[in-house]
Amino acid sequence: MFHDQYSDATIRAILDEVKTIAIVGASANPVRPSFFVLKYLIDKGYTVFPVNPGQAGKEILGRPCFASLGEVPGPVDMVDIFRASEAVPAIVEEALGLAPLPKVIWTQLGVVHEAAAMRAEEAGMQVIMNRCPKIEYGRLSGEIGWTGVNSRTISSKRPAMRGGFQHRGLRK
Amino acid sequence: MTDRTPGFSTLSIHAGAQPDPATGARATPIYQTTSYVFDDADHAASLFGLQAFGNIYTRITNPTTAVLEERVAALEGGTAALAVASGHAAQLMVFHGLMQPGDEFVASTKLYGGSINQFGHSFENFGWNVKWADPDDISSFEKALSPKTKAIFIESIANPGGIVTDIAAIAAIARKARVPLIVDNTLASPYLCRPIEHGADIVVHSLTKFMGGHGNSMGGVIVDGGSFDWSADDRYPMLSKPRPEYNGMVLHETFGNFAFAIAMRALSLRDLGPVLSPFNSFMILTGIETLPLRMQRHCDNALAVASWLEKHPQVSWVSYAGLESSPSHELMKKYAPKGAGAVLTFGIKDGYDAGVKFVSNLQLLSHLANIGDTRSLVIHPASTTHRQLSDEQKVAAGAGPEVVRLSIGLEDVDDIIADIDQALTA
Numbered sequence: 001m002f003h004d005q006y007s008d009a010t011i012r013a014i015l016d017e018v019k020t021i022a023i024v025g026a027s028a029n030p031v032r033p034s035f036f037v038l039k040y041l042i043d044k045g046y047t048v049f050p051v052n053p054g055q056a057g058k059e060i061l062g063r064p065c066f067a068s069l070g071e072v073p074g075p076v077d078m079v080d081i082f083r084a085s086e087a088v089p090a091i092v093e094e095a096l097g098l099a100p101l102p103k104v105i106w107t108q109l110g111v112v113h114e115a116a117a118m119r120a121e122e123a124g125m126q127v128i129m130n131r132c133p134k135i136e137y138g139r140l141s142g143e144i145g146w147t148g149v150n151s152r153t154i155s156s157k158r159p160a161m162r163g164g165f166q167h168r169g170l171r172k
Numbered sequence: 173m174t175d176r177t178p179g180f181s182t183l184s185i186h187a188g189a190q191p192d193p194a195t196g197a198r199a200t201p202i203y204q205t206t207s208y209v210f211d212d213a214d215h216a217a218s219l220f221g222l223q224a225f226g227n228i229y230t231r232i233t234n235p236t237t238a239v240l241e242e243r244v245a246a247l248e249g250g251t252a253a254l255a256v257a258s259g260h261a262a263q264l265m266v267f268h269g270l271m272q273p274g275d276e277f278v279a280s281t282k283l284y285g286g287s288i289n290q291f292g293h294s295f296e297n298f299g300w301n302v303k304w305a306d307p308d309d310i311s312s313f314e315k316a317l318s319p320k321t322k323a324i325f326i327e328s329i330a331n332p333g334g335i336v337t338d339i340a341a342i343a344a345i346a347r348k349a350r351v352p353l354i355v356d357n358t359l360a361s362p363y364l365c366r367p368i369e370h371g372a373d374i375v376v377h378s379l380t381k382f383m384g385g386h387g388n389s390m391g392g393v394i395v396d397g398g399s400f401d402w403s404a405d406d407r408y409p410m411l412s413k414p415r416p417e418y419n420g421m422v423l424h425e426t427f428g429n430f431a432f433a434i435a436m437r438a439l440s441l442r443d444l445g446p447v448l449s450p451f452n453s454f455m456i457l458t459g460i461e462t463l464p465l466r467m468q469r470h471c472d473n474a475l476a477v478a479s480w481l482e483k484h485p486q487v488s489w490v491s492y493a494g495l496e497s498s499p500s501h502e503l504m505k506k507y508a509p510k511g512a513g514a515v516l517t518f519g520i521k522d523g524y525d526a527g528v529k530f531v532s533n534l535q536l537l538s539h540l541a542n543i544g545d546t547r548s549l550v551i552h553p554a555s556t557t558h559r560q561l562s563d564e565q566k567v568a569a570g571a572g573p574e575v576v577r578l579s580i581g582l583e584d585v586d587d588i589i590a591d592i593d594q595a596l597t598a
Contacts, residue, residue, distance in 0.1 A: 145238055
């Protein structure tokens with residue numbers, strides 16, 4: 001796949017299919033973007049595992065934090081990487097050691113490593129780079145438009161509601 | 173419509189406006205409310221901390237206004253937008269986000285007279301210093317730059333002169349100086365020109381004009397082009413530094429390519445307060461649905477009037493970029509090929525007194541201080557909108573004593589021409 005050109009259908013399918021997400025580089029600091037994403041994905045109903053060696057043994061938002069991907073109990077559908085680009089290959093290697101293999105490797109805005117992406121894809125994982133799952137969920141659900149952000153989507157369908165007006169579900 | 177990029181007319185009707193999630197209402201409802209209940213304390217904390225999308229208070233977000241914001245962002249090709257009470261409020265907020273006391277910005281001399289006043293006088297009270305540059309001499313923008321320059325401001329099609337600005341050439345100067353280029357796109361509307369495609373970083377509008385289009389509602393908007401790197405140095409601390417208002421959050425790092433729009437909302441609008449009424453948002457949204465149709469008719473009528481005026485014995489000159497005789501015609505073909513807009517100026521023989529008499533003779537055209545209405549409008553800038561400028565500034569802004577400005581409406585063009593004809597010869 002040519003990275004940085006993902007169709008909305010591709011992103012929507014990932015966000016609809018994955019249920020468990022490990023966030024590598026999750027921060028306990030509530031003004032950091034990785035904390036925002038962790039909180040948002042929990043609110044949207046995903047099972048989220050924070051991974052951060054500096055916080056291992058502690059909790060972030062009531063979720064136990066793990067030192068590495070290998071320590072996460074149970075299968076991980078998606079690994080969301082909040083680390084510098086050069087840290088990506090080692091995280092992909094760690095993901096390759098998981099059984100079952102994660103379905104998706106996702107790297108945040110500004111985090112890009114083509115060689116690591118190719119390695120993950122050769123092993124059968126789907127790779128999304130330089131995107132934020134919070135922004136993409138907000139965009140595809142229409143929720144991001146509440147803040148005047150251009151969702152680049154239009155629809156004549158009434159948005160699905162989940163948990164009341166403030167939590168719009170994904171558009172089907 | 174998965175992955176198909178909708179056309180301009182489709183976006184004018186649909187962008188931002190799904191059926192209402194609560195009721196299924198197909199037209200965008202008017203959410204005439206000041207505030208919104210929280211689900212619980214955690215939800216409230218998430219909203220106040222900018223961690224969740226949602227509404228707190230209409231001074232910050234409103235569901236009706238949000239549709240308008242997304243609509244304009246989509247039409248301009250921006251990442252996000254913020255609607256405010258007027259075009260002037262939009263300009264105040266943009267500079268609040270960029271400037272510190274003692275800073276400078278470079279602005280075109282070919283601007284709406286109200287902007288010349290705002291920049292030259294009111295902004296002085298904040299210690300924001302304007303340096304003027306002439307769009308007919310692009311190098312004057314470069315010469316006006318200094319280490320204190322924080323932005324460059326131009327109009328795409330200038331009011332009132334019928335002049336088209338070379339956006340890409342000035343964008344190149346802005347890029348080299350690493351300052352954002354702000355373009356007021358009010359006269360063109362995104363139907364005729366999308367400045368972000370030519371290198372603008374921020375677009376502002378008076379929505380009162382062609383976007384609303386019916387002369388009934390004030391409004392303004394700021395569009396974030398998403399292209400400017402606010403963190404390249406320390407010059408834009410509102411975007412690049414930890415904000416004490418939000419416990420040390422860095423907005424550019426957190427919100428990426430729509431950080432400027434968030435800064436405008438969460439800091440400038442929240443703290444300065446020029447909020448747009450949800451009712452006005454609804455009226456302007458309704459206007460935007462027909463923007464492409466109206467704008468083309470405005471242009472077609474204006475070109476017919478301009479061509480007719482050019483041959484009239486009482487008229488000494490006509491300034492309209494749609495005319496082949498216009499010095500701006502080549503730039504118009506590049507930046508606004510579908511038309512040069514509705515606003516044109518002409519010189520009336522015998523100067524100031526003849527201008528005043530012409531205006532009073534008109535029966536169909538309305539004498540008032542606005543543009544971008546369905547109705548055809550007229551004003552004599554020297555005695556009204558540009559009255560407060562010095563004689564030199566009047567001439568520099570294209571508002572000398574003999575100048576009459578028309579904003580051509582959507583009436584039958586023969587009726588418009590007949591009224592102008594009787595008023596010129598009466």
